[in-house]
Amino acid sequence: MGPGPVNAHPRVLRAMSADLLGQFDPEMTAYMNQVMALYRPVFGTRNRWTFLVDGTARAAIEAALVSLIAPGDVVLIVNFGRFGLLLREICERIGAVIETVDAPWGEIVPMEAIAAAIERTGPKVVAAVHGDTSTTMAQPLAGLGALCRAAGALSYVDATATIGGMAIETDLWGVDVVTGGLQKCLGGPSGSAPITISDRAAEHIAARRHVEKGIVRDDISNGTGARIGSNYFDLAMVMDYWSEKRLNHHTEATTMLYGARECARVVLGEGLEARFERHRRAGASVVAGARAMGLTVFGDDAYRMTNVTGILIPDGVDGEAVRRRMREDFEIEIGAAFGPLQGRIWRIGAMGYNAMKHKVAITLGALEAVLRAEGFATPAGAGVDAALEAWRA
Amino acid sequence: MGPGPVNAHPRVLRAMSADLLGQFDPEMTAYMNQVMALYRPVFGTRNRWTFLVDGTARAAIEAALVSLIAPGDVVLIVNFGRFGLLLREICERIGAVIETVDAPWGEIVPMEAIAAAIERTGPKVVAAVHGDTSTTMAQPLAGLGALCRAAGALSYVDATATIGGMAIETDLWGVDVVTGGLQKCLGGPSGSAPITISDRAAEHIAARRHVEKGIVRDDISNGTGARIGSNYFDLAMVMDYWSEKRLNHHTEATTMLYGARECARVVLGEGLEARFERHRRAGASVVAGARAMGLTVFGDDAYRMTNVTGILIPDGVDGEAVRRRMREDFEIEIGAAFGPLQGRIWRIGAMGYNAMKHKVAITLGALEAVLRAEGFATPAGAGVDAALEAWRA
Numbered sequence: 082m083g084p085g086p087v088n089a090h091p092r093v094l095r096a097m098s099a100d101l102l103g104q105f106d107p108e109m110t111a112y113m114n115q116v117m118a119l120y121r122p123v124f125g126t127r128n129r130w131t132f133l134v135d136g137t138a139r140a141a142i143e144a145a146l147v148s149l150i151a152p153g154d155v156v157l158i159v160n161f162g163r164f165g166l167l168l169r170e171i172c173e174r175i176g177a178v179i180e181t182v183d184a185p186w187g188e189i190v191p192m193e194a195i196a197a198a199i200e201r202t203g204p205k206v207v208a209a210v211h212g213d214t215s216t217t218m219a220q221p222l223a224g225l226g227a228l229c230r231a232a233g234a235l236s237y238v239d240a241t242a243t244i245g246g247m248a249i250e251t252d253l254w255g256v257d258v259v260t261g262g263l264q265k266c267l268g269g270p271s272g273s274a275p276i277t278i279s280d281r282a283a284e285h286i287a288a289r290r291h292v293e294k295g296i297v298r299d300d301i302s303n304g305t306g307a308r309i310g311s312n313y314f315d316l317a318m319v320m321d322y323w324s325e326k327r328l329n330h331h332t333e334a335t336t337m338l339y340g341a342r343e344c345a346r347v348v349l350g351e352g353l354e355a356r357f358e359r360h361r362r363a364g365a366s367v368v369a370g371a372r373a374m375g376l377t378v379f380g381d382d383a384y385r386m387t388n389v390t391g392i393l394i395p396d397g398v399d400g401e402a403v404r405r406r407m408r409e410d411f412e413i414e415i416g417a418a419f420g421p422l423q424g425r426i427w428r429i430g431a432m433g434y435n436a437m438k439h440k441v442a443i444t445l446g447a448l449e450a451v452l453r454a455e456g457f458a459t460p461a462g463a464g465v466d467a468a469l470e471a472w473r474a
Numbered sequence: 475m476g477p478g479p480v481n482a483h484p485r486v487l488r489a490m491s492a493d494l495l496g497q498f499d500p501e502m503t504a505y506m507n508q509v510m511a512l513y514r515p516v517f518g519t520r521n522r523w524t525f526l527v528d529g530t531a532r533a534a535i536e537a538a539l540v541s542l543i544a545p546g547d548v549v550l551i552v553n554f555g556r557f558g559l560l561l562r563e564i565c566e567r568i569g570a571v572i573e574t575v576d577a578p579w580g581e582i583v584p585m586e587a588i589a590a591a592i593e594r595t596g597p598k599v600v601a602a603v604h605g606d607t608s609t610t611m612a613q614p615l616a617g618l619g620a621l622c623r624a625a626g627a628l629s630y631v632d633a634t635a636t637i638g639g640m641a642i643e644t645d646l647w648g649v650d651v652v653t654g655g656l657q658k659c660l661g662g663p664s665g666s667a668p669i670t671i672s673d674r675a676a677e678h679i680a681a682r683r684h685v686e687k688g689i690v691r692d693d694i695s696n697g698t699g700a701r702i703g704s705n706y707f708d709l710a711m712v713m714d715y716w717s718e719k720r721l722n723h724h725t726e727a728t729t730m731l732y733g734a735r736e737c738a739r740v741v742l743g744e745g746l747e748a749r750f751e752r753h754r755r756a757g758a759s760v761v762a763g764a765r766a767m768g769l770t771v772f773g774d775d776a777y778r779m780t781n782v783t784g785i786l787i788p789d790g791v792d793g794e795a796v797r798r799r800m801r802e803d804f805e806i807e808i809g810a811a812f813g814p815l816q817g818r819i820w821r822i823g824a825m826g827y828n829a830m831k832h833k834v835a836i837t838l839g840a841l842e843a844v845l846r847a848e849g850f851a852t853p854a855g856a857g858v859d860a861a862l863e864a865w866r867a
Contacts, residue, residue: 083496083663086496086725086728088493089493094491095489095491097487097490097491098487098488100492101488101657102479102480102662102809103479113809129486129673132530135529135530135533135664135665136528136529136706136724137528137724137727138724138725139705139706140529140533143705143706147704153598163688166688167686167705170686170687170688170705171705173701174701174702215688227559262725270494270728271724271725271728272542272666272727272728272730282622294559295555295556295557295559295813296556296813308566308702309567311540311704312536312560312565312570313530313565313707314706329812331529331533332657333665334529334530334531334663334666335663335664336665336730336733337665337727337729337730338489340729381783408499409866418721420690422686
């Protein structure tokens with residue numbers, strides 16, 4: 082019950098024990114095409130270029146940024162937590178000129194502040210995190226795309242922590258590139274990262290195409306843009322691999338693709354709205370339960386992620402001792418924190434297969450027992466009762 | 475029966491259906507430590523820094539090169555095929571000054587030529603491929619490390635196509651960094667890439683350490699070297715993640731780690747020498763069978779990889795029609811080729827779980843039937859008989 086990775090859905094685990102296929106076997110390329118189709122609704126998009134990056138969520142973040150940004154480009158980072166800092170850091174390594182618009186940890190960045198920052202800095206790319214698990218805040222993104230397009234900027238959103246749990250509206254937001262990860266609300270393992278790319282961003286990336294010499298083909302020509310700084314993350318070649326051209330770039334991670342495919346099938350089988358509602362109930366139950374136990378919930382109520390909740394560690398309680406006892410006595414993991422919140426909050430996730438009534442109730446019941454053992458008295462049963470009541474509400 | 479990805483070992487497939495663990499759960503970190511221990515003998519090394527990169531084999535190649543090389547460094551590439559060109563291309567993107575020592579496709583680069591090239595170019599890093607599946611040649615590497623150390627250069631070897639099938643002698647060769655992949659002779663899926671790093675290379679990399687801002691800790695200080703050009707592939711941070719410091723970098727790809735762990739357990743359970751011998755027999759059987767069928771084997775006999783064999787497509791035979799019929803009538807995949815060999819050879823692999831007597835014999839029997847159907851007559855039964863005889867020899 083941490084902020085990810087979490088338990089995977091049993092169907093996803095079973096899908097990953099299937100034998101491998103050759104990477105250009107028609108059965109394999111059919112699975113690749115299915116993955117593209119399955120992830121379009123998950124991303125809320127009709128983008129043709131919707132596929133997987135072979136690596137963890139941050140692999141897709143870096144692939145998106147290194148493929149969009151050339152050294153010297155001005156990039157505006159919408160920063161309100163650890164993962165905003167990560168975007169900044171990746172862009173620095175690419176050699177971008179960094180501008181930021183910031184909010185304190187526990188708040189979000191108002192869209193007017195973003196608009197003003199775009200006007201002030203004239204960025205080529207605007208990069209934002211949707212849900213930052215480090216602060217448990219979800220950044221509103223409606224209107225971001227229009228602001229960027231009006232300013233001639235491309236836009237990028239890291240939706241690792243929200244995809245499959247909160248609505249991702251790539252097309253409604255009008256953003257160009259969105260990436261995710263399997264290991265949170267999609268209910269799979271880390272190691273494959275879905276990405277979607279608008280046609281205009283794909284054109285920008287394709288203009289930077291430089292096919293590696295060993296696989297040059299007559300039917301694929303190089304572009305005039307700056308060569309992308311990474312081979313592995315060169316989305317121009319990766320798109321050629323996922324297209325009917327089937328350019329031989331990396332060897333697709335077959336087992337992870339099976340897993341990613343099954344994650345999306347489980348999500349769409351449940352239905353996106355039902356799934357988001359389940360996550361909303363789970364998050365509301367954790368919040369209600371924590372408050373009934375006399376605990377304080379961290380961050381701005383209006384912008385809280387539904388799938389992870391920050392809880393202040395009460396004075397006099399050893400946060401790590403609580404986490405250890407949760408794991409040792411109950412086999413339940415809850416999360417620690419980073420940066421300014423390290424040692425100040427726990428983070429309880431309710432993501433994907435873990436966003437279930439019984440799991441939330443069991444976690445709060447366990448937390449009550451552990452807090453009692455650690456010398457912090459809570460009203461017996463109050464957390465569980467409040468959580469169940471909130472779930473039913 | 476292509477040059478990878480190939481069928482995975484059933485034990486590896488089963489291992490990947492286990493449920494996930496939190497990334498800092500003591501059970502998970504114990505598995506990480508086991509992986510480090512298991513891969514040391516597989517790499518023929520006592521290197522402390524032996525772990526996994528989360529991505530396909532080329533992810534580990536790029537991680538190694540971007541962590542070793544800073545822009546402007548002179549790099550000498552030992553180039554005799556497509557994957558030598560890949561090393562060159564990755565180093566170009568890093569901004570290295572490229573020097574090469576080359577052999578035609580189908581040959582290897584003599585060690586004297588490498589020695590002369592090191593003397594001529596004064597490289598900071600020497601990079602070579604062990605087995606290049608594009609040409610089916612295996613580059614001898616004994617003595618490479620000593621040459622590099624004498625010249626003050628670090629050395630890198632891409633062993634993707636040989637690890638688990640031919641002897642990798644990291645310590646005997648004296649090379650600094652070696653990377654692999656699961657999807658060939660290790661008998662697993664693509665998506666996790668083992669790597670080993672010598673202490674002196676690890677020191678060089680650690681001197682470039684720049685911990686990202688969101689996870690800065692008092693007990694980990696930055697180095698004075700040039701910041702590594704990638705966050706995801708920053709092996710300084712990845713080593714801190716795999717060390718007892720457990721720096722929170724990426725989220726380890728749990729399922730792929732289970733798979734990588736089981737691959738090594740299967741390999742060591744069989745025994746390295748027995749496994750190499752099995753691959754030798756398999757390769758010799760393919761060669762003997764092909765020749766008995768009146769086909770010509772590609773490349774220098776003295777330096778052929780044991781696990782993949784290039785076979786010239788006879789005049790008048792449509793190579794792609796043969797591959798299609800192999801797949802459609804027999805569910806057997808054999809490989810096409812790249813670059814100057816495209817349309818000239820097929821590549822038949824016998825790797826990992828596929829390096830078995832019955833699979834080689836069945837493949838050659840199928841190929842005989844397919845060639846007959848495509849108008850190329852071979853002596854009936856000769857390929858299978860010669861393959862079985864070679865296996866027993």
